[in-house]
Amino acid sequence: MTQTFDLVVIGSGTAAQTVASRCRSAGWTVAMVDTRPFGGTCALRGCDPKKVLVGAAAAVDAARLLSGKGIRPEGLAIDWADLIRFKRAFTDPYPAKLQARLAREGIVAFQNAGRFVSPTDVAVGESVLQARRAIVIATGARPAEIPIDGREHLITSDQFLDLPSLPSSVTFVGGGYISFEFAHVAARAGARVTMLHRDDRPLGEFDSGLVERLVSRTRALGVDVRLNADVREIRRADSAYRISATGHGGSIVIDADLVVHGAGRVPDIDGLALDAGGVRSSRDGIAVNQYLQSVSNPLVYAAGDCADTDGPALTPVAAYEGRVVAANVLEGNHITPRYEAIPSVVFTVPPLARMGLREEDARANGMSFVSHRDDTSTWFSSRRVGETCSGSNVLVEPESGRILGAHVLGPNADETINLFAMASRAGITADRLKEVLWAYPTHASDTPHMFG
Numbered sequence: 001m002t003q004t005f006d007l008v009v010i011g012s013g014t015a016a017q018t019v020a021s022r023c024r025s026a027g028w029t030v031a032m033v034d035t036r037p038f039g040g041t042c043a044l045r046g047c048d049p050k051k052v053l054v055g056a057a058a059a060v061d062a063a064r065l066l067s068g069k070g071i072r073p074e075g076l077a078i079d080w081a082d083l084i085r086f087k088r089a090f091t092d093p094y095p096a097k098l099q100a101r102l103a104r105e106g107i108v109a110f111q112n113a114g115r116f117v118s119p120t121d122v123a124v125g126e127s128v129l130q131a132r133r134a135i136v137i138a139t140g141a142r143p144a145e146i147p148i149d150g151r152e153h154l155i156t157s158d159q160f161l162d163l164p165s166l167p168s169s170v171t172f173v174g175g176g177y178i179s180f181e182f183a184h185v186a187a188r189a190g191a192r193v194t195m196l197h198r199d200d201r202p203l204g205e206f207d208s209g210l211v212e213r214l215v216s217r218t219r220a221l222g223v224d225v226r227l228n229a230d231v232r233e234i235r236r237a238d239s240a241y242r243i244s245a246t247g248h249g250g251s252i253v254i255d256a257d258l259v260v261h262g263a264g265r266v267p268d269i270d271g272l273a274l275d276a277g278g279v280r281s282s283r284d285g286i287a288v289n290q291y292l293q294s295v296s297n298p299l300v301y302a303a304g305d306c307a308d309t310d311g312p313a314l315t316p317v318a319a320y321e322g323r324v325v326a327a328n329v330l331e332g333n334h335i336t337p338r339y340e341a342i343p344s345v346v347f348t349v350p351p352l353a354r355m356g357l358r359e360e361d362a363r364a365n366g367m368s369f370v371s372h373r374d375d376t377s378t379w380f381s382s383r384r385v386g387e388t389c390s391g392s393n394v395l396v397e398p399e400s401g402r403i404l405g406a407h408v409l410g411p412n413a414d415e416t417i418n419l420f421a422m423a424s425r426a427g428i429t430a431d432r433l434k435e436v437l438w439a440y441p442t443h444a445s446d447t448p449h450m451f452g
């Protein structure tokens with residue numbers, strides 16, 4: 001059976017919801033398709049459930065840091081089963097709530113895989129959805145295939161976030177933000193944690209000096225962070241797994257009850273039969289022009305993690321690209337996305353955050369800049385909570401006073417970075433930022449001291 005809609009959106013995550021709601025509000029008929037329960041990664045398998053778990057780790061850590069400074073943390077522990085139940089209080093009701101909202105708005109939901117059968121048609125089970133005005137691909141990302149013997153033994157981040165119990169030893173393959181965040185949670189929950197990262201630079205997108213400090217803090221927690229450890233094989237060994245890696249100093253063998261994939265994500269586009277739709281793509285995602293429109297099929301647009309754009313794979317970027325696509329399909333191509341000053345956070349405890357350029361980016365762009373690098377662990381904001389791991393690096397262009405980049409590690413870095421992002425995006429210079437009277441004592445009141 002063929003049904004015709006003005007817009008067919010494939011995916012139901014952040015990008016898809018943004019486009020669908022805006023087009024529906026403008027009076028378009030809209031179909032939304034998702035293979036999995038409606039809601040996408042952020043709400044169900046990413047940012048939100050992850051942050052619930054991080055919240056528990058932060059609570060335990062906060063008490064432990066004040067041990068001997070007014071708090072007796074003995075007996076404090078994470079009850080994993082309780083914590084997962086608490087997490088499910090957020091994730092379990094979400095798909096039904098979203099579907100009810102979509103129904104109220106008049107967006108027609110199809111729970112099934114979508115795939116192109118022609119440049120204008122998407123097959124969903126037995127139905128064919130024909131798009132009159134646009135098809136938006138917003139299918140997100142999935143864990144990358146990694147060339148390791150025994151990779152079938154790896155569990156994904158989806159599974160980690162829903163483990164009914166936490167085994168006593170966990171190994172993470174890869175040293176990206178997902179591994180660091182989960183390792184910090186698992187270690188606080190009492191697991192013996194190992195992380196194997198193939199080169200000497202984990203969290204490569206972040207300020208290298210601050211990453212070094214976070215690695216030290218992670219090791220001090222008891223996490224065995226092995227750099228230059230290239231995982232080659234995962235084998236079942238009795239009831240656990242044996243992980244073999246090659247390292248600079250020879251081979252590495254680790255035994256663990258659980259092995260978690262933390263080695264990157266790629267656009268989830270293989271199941272879309274893109275050839276049938278005349279939609280060009282690469283390993284980096286759907287090939288789009290500056291308006292986020294397919295370079296090969298003008299009816300098709302892409303947004304979020306699946307689109308090959310300069311935007312990082314983050315929820316606010318997916319929402320932003322969704323807004324850009326909605327404006328372009330509704331009013332004709334006229335908006336191009338701006339990707340500068342996007343904040344990004346590793347939600348470890350303490351968190352590491354960045355926005356804008358790193359020193360190496362500014363140098364590569366030939367920009368003149370002054371780097372204000374500080375160890376902030378002696379500052380009141382860190383000392384009063386017993387945190388010894390905190391620092392910052394703020395890059396300012398001397399002629400204009402523009403804040404080119406900010407990097408913050410330590411308590412509240414995940415919030416502080418938003419002030420820098422706002423200043424940078426709104427064109428507020430370092431001097432103007434110093435004129436602000438911040439409430440004291442707060443992390444915001446530290447910010448002017450981070451750049452001179």
Ligand SMILES: Cc1cc2nc3c(=O)[nH]c(=O)nc-3n(C[C@H](O)[C@H](O)[C@H](O)COP(=O)(O)OP(=O)(O)OC[C@H]3O[C@@H](n4cnc5c(N)ncnc54)[C@H](O)[C@@H]3O)c2cc1C
Binds near residue numbers: 012048138140
């Ligand atoms: C563990 C984890 C933690 C994260 N933490 C953060 C964070 O703290 N902050 C942050 O900003 N970002 C975070 N992210 C990234 C963030 O979740 C994504 O950038 C964001 O959700 C992408 O949204 P999207 O709309 O592009 O795709 P998604 O939300 O992934 O939605 C894509 C949807 O498309 C569906 N789909 C795929 N193929 C098909 C098909 N053929 N037919 C029908 N449906 C299909 C999928 O089932 C999925 O529901 C995290 C990601 C993970 C995995």
